[in-house]
Amino acid sequence: MSHDDLDLRWIIADTRLLVQNLFRNVEQTRNGIRGRRGGAPPAAKSAMEAVETFEVASSSQGDCAVCTDAMVMGEIGKKLPCGHCYHESCILPWLRTRNSCPLCRFQLQTDDAEYESKRRRE
Numbered sequence: 001m002s003h004d005d006l007d008l009r010w011i012i013a014d015t016r017l018l019v020q021n022l023f024r025n026v027e028q029t030r031n032g033i034r035g036r037r038g039g040a041p042p043a044a045k046s047a048m049e050a051v052e053t054f055e056v057a058s059s060s061q062g063d064c065a066v067c068t069d070a071m072v073m074g075e076i077g078k079k080l081p082c083g084h085c086y087h088e089s090c091i092l093p094w095l096r097t098r099n100s101c102p103l104c105r106f107q108l109q110t111d112d113a114e115y116e117s118k119r120r121r122e
């Protein structure tokens with residue numbers, strides 16, 4: 001085996017290690033982002049107040065995804081800007097803990113300035 005071959009082997013081994021570390025970093029970054037999302041801030045009070053309130057007028061309204069019960073005629077519902085509807089009594093407590101629609105993850109405005117500026121940069 002020539003000396004050059006040996007050098008090449010070292011380079012390959014080095015590169016492999018580098019790539020492995022890179023993947024590990026990407027994985028960690030991904031997990032970090034996921035962790036941040038899990039800890040999403042609650043929706044801003046103004047954003048919650050801006051959510052359209054309606055009275056369920058037909059039996060074909062469908063189910064509320066928070067409690068999985070049907071939305072019964074005459075009940076008070078909330079319609080998020082994304083178009084998804086929930087019971088008022090279900091979605092308000094939900095939005096007090098996180099700012100996204102349970103079905104499509106549409107995000108409502110928050111009071112968290114740091115979160116908002118991060119969101120704009122994404």
Ligand SMILES: [Zn+2]
Nearest residue numbers: 064067087090
């Ligand atoms: Zn409900």
Ligand SMILES: [Zn+2]
Nearest residue numbers: 082084101104
């Ligand atoms: Zn939605």
